[in-house]
Amino acid sequence: MIRIQKDKDNQYSFVVTAKSGNSLLQSIPFASRKDLDATVKELRPLVKRTSVFERQTSHSGKFHFALKNKEGSVIAMSKPYSSEAGMENGITNLRNRISSLDPSEIP
Template sequence: MIKIDKDKDGSFHFILESVDGKTLLKSISFTSKNEVNNVIKDIRCFKNANGKFFERKTNTDGKFLVELKNSSGKVIGSSGLYSSEAGMENGILNISNSLDLGVK
């Protein structure tokens, strides 16, 4: 499920949620809901691009995370932290699957 929220400052962001409602990825802020919708359309078009738009990272504490990039290479969202590389890879699969679900 993709959930679009409006922030207190008037900006917008989207959250990718699993079927059971867990947050998988939170986007950066966007200036308008239209901009968010355009980004969502963009990421749905490339979700099956062999992971090309997912950047795998490790933080200074050895935890794993994923950054989602748009077709221009700009980071548009980040996952939570994973304790293992296998967990991160499963997270990428869940993020991809959540793109198939509706927008709320």
């Protein structure tokens, strides 16, 4: 499921959740709902490309990934993972989740 959020500064973001309810991906803030909606519509074809995932390691040794748009700008970040294998599994889960979303689950 993709959940849309509006913060106190009137910025929008989205969260992609697994069927279990766990968060797979949190977007950056978007200034307008129109920009957010355009990005959400591009998620399905975007996650099929391997080049849009940037794998990173924090200074504390945690692993996470960033999702980039076609222009190469970061649009969302994963939660931290304790292992590289966990991060790779997170990418696979995100791809599968977005690919299997019912149209009613996409705002």
